[in-house]
Amino acid sequence: MDTESLFIGRLSVLAERNDPIDTSLYEKYDVKRGLRNANGTGVLVGLTSIGDVVGYEVKDGKKIAIPGKLLYRGYNVADLISDAEAHSQFGYEQAVYLLLFGELPTQSELELFKKYLGELRTLPPNFTEDMIMKAPSADIMNKLARGVLASYSYDKNPEERSLSNILRQCIELISRFGTLTAYGYQAKRRYYDGKSMYIHNPLPELSTAENFLRLIRNNKAFTDDEAKLLDLALILHAEHGGGNNSSLTVHVVSSADTDTYSAIGAAVGSLKGYRHGGANIRVIEMMDDIKSHVRDWSSEKEVKEYLRKIANKEAFDHTGLIYGLGHAIYTINDPRATILRDHAAKLAKEKGLEDEYNLYKLIERLGPEVIYEKHGDEKKICVNVDFYSGFIYTMLNIPRELFTPLFAVSRIAGWSAHRIEEIVAGGRIYRPAYKNILAERNYIPIEKR
Incomplete structure (x- = not known):
């Protein structure tokens, strides 16, 4: 390893060691991590008349899933x-x-x-x-x-x-x-x-x-x-x-x-x-991995078992994420994914890729079950727009990059x-607050460090 790599490596250890934050402090100070409320809804920071994303209703402080x-x-x-x-x-x-x-x-x-x-x-x-x-x-x-x-x-x-x-x-x-x-x-x-x-x-x-x-x-x-x-x-x-x-x-x-x-x-x-637009590539990479490790794409048992390995960080990229599943707002369904799925079915039939399409459909059904087994969260999980978009682009011979x-x-x-x-x-600059959790320290002259 060269001198520069060693130096950067030491600095990286320093940076990681000096920036830990006890996760309990987020709850103590009621910090809205990711600008999300405790119930998963977004913190209201503005008004818009451009677009609206509808996936749930809030009644008595609880989220109720809707189409x-x-x-x-x-x-x-x-x-x-x-x-x-x-x-x-x-x-x-x-x-x-x-x-x-x-x-x-x-x-x-x-x-x-x-x-x-x-x-x-x-x-x-x-x-x-x-x-x-x-x-x-x-x-x-x-x-x-x-x-x-x-x-x-x-x-x-x-x-x-x-x-x-x-x-x-x-x-x-x-x-x-x-x-x-x-x-x-x-x-x-x-x-x-x-x-x-x-x-x-x-x-x-x-x-x-x-x-x-x-x-x-x-x-x-x-x-x-x-x-x-x-x-x-x-x-x-x-x-x-x-x-x-x-x-x-x-x-x-x-x-x-x-x-x-x-x-x-x-x-x-x-x-x-x-975690945003780049997710469509991760879905395709995940699907490549699943197709190479699951022998029978129509087997619910085999597919579900491999999805469990992905969720347990034992397969694919070891993050525990099943890409293309879940959304901050959509619950029962992502309407964009629904529309793309219907068109993907038609195109897959034309191109002789029905087995692959059926694998997507199987993962769409089994993925939420695996996530529930793993995390025990009763929040409804649906596939999002990234799940089918990459499949459609692939069938259109558009390079994944x-x-x-x-x-x-x-x-x-x-x-x-x-x-x-x-x-x-x-008309007003965004300026949210961050809570400093480090006490003031006395400065140490360089010759005394």
């Missing part, structure tokens, strides 16, 4: 999807319009908005060469965050805080997130995977979903069904209330009166985390709406 609903500006997201499917249209752009402006667009308003988005998808001159190709990243989320921050340098008016300027910046980011992500992926292919790199131009007449598939594939080819299914996933991921970690990050950073690029860049960093970036390509719509809401209706 899950996801609302965008008061409209059920399931209705947005049904309407898009009924008219065989791409619906993500309409969802973006609704989230930004609070109302459903007329057909003419929607067409103008789509045209505006389409015209902005191409990155500024020299951006691709200077900001993406010259500094590729092995992780596309980090590359995306850098692309967001670099966009500041290409903005002629990056610091103005007027609503019109912030709205312009947000719309430009919404339109370009797919391009930034796809080009970051192509750079990774070239410099880290030793594969060919294909830089295609986005087409203004194509939807967000169509352009994304066009940009990540060497032949630019995709089917209408593929694009429509990706569009559906984008709609489902576009917004999830103000309390999710990345949207809260936008509110917190925006409340400090910083620029748009700093606020959105911070949100990308939040979404990357395995793009799963979480795709989440960002969609969620930039919700982040933008939350930034605007904070600028318009916030």
